[in-house]
Amino acid sequence: MVAKVTGISKAKKNLDALIGNIQGRKAVRAIQSALIIGSTQAAIYTPIDTSTLINSQFRDISVRGDRLTGRVGYSANYAIYVHDPNVPQTFRRATAQKEFLTKGFEDSKEQIDRVVYKEMSL
Numbered sequence: 001m002v003a004k005v006t007g008i009s010k011a012k013k014n015l016d017a018l019i020g021n022i023q024g025r026k027a028v029r030a031i032q033s034a035l036i037i038g039s040t041q042a043a044i045y046t047p048i049d050t051s052t053l054i055n056s057q058f059r060d061i062s063v064r065g066d067r068l069t070g071r072v073g074y075s076a077n078y079a080i081y082v083h084d085p086n087v088p089q090t091f092r093r094a095t096a097q098k099e100f101l102t103k104g105f106e107d108s109k110e111q112i113d114r115v116v117y118k119e120m121s122l
Contacts, residue, residue: 028061030119031070034112035059039072042104047089047096052076072101 039059046054056076062069073079081087085098097103105112 026120026122027068030116031061031068032059033115033119035061035070035072037108037112037115038105040104041108042072042101044095045097045100045104046074047082047091047100048093053079053082072105074101 036059039057043054043057046057048054053074053076056074056079058073058075060071060073062071074083082089083099083101089098091097
């Protein structure tokens with residue numbers, strides 16, 4: 001007895017879409033985790049005077065085609081001047097540093113690598 005099976009190509013297509021969706025969710029979770037870790041460390045290094053700068057921190061994830069991009073920044077207008085190492089300033093906060101955003105991610109690099117590996121391998 002011979003039976004004709006239909007819908008194989010549709011099932012393959014749905015399976016490919018499901019696998020892509022799972023990989024996409026894993027990637028977004030990995031990027032989000034990395035942003036949280038780096039921005040938390042950057043917040044420790046961020047100078048605090050009136051709390052405007054630290055409260056203006058934001059995280060953003062954008063998708064353009066196959067590219068997934070995460071970014072952390074500060075929306076306060078003066079953030080670039082506080083971050084710039086060429087602009088001399090003294091800070092009240094003991095943990096405050098120039099280039100706080102860059103150093104926050106550099107100092108967290110190993111932890112970020114571990115969490116991205118963990119998220120993508122689950």
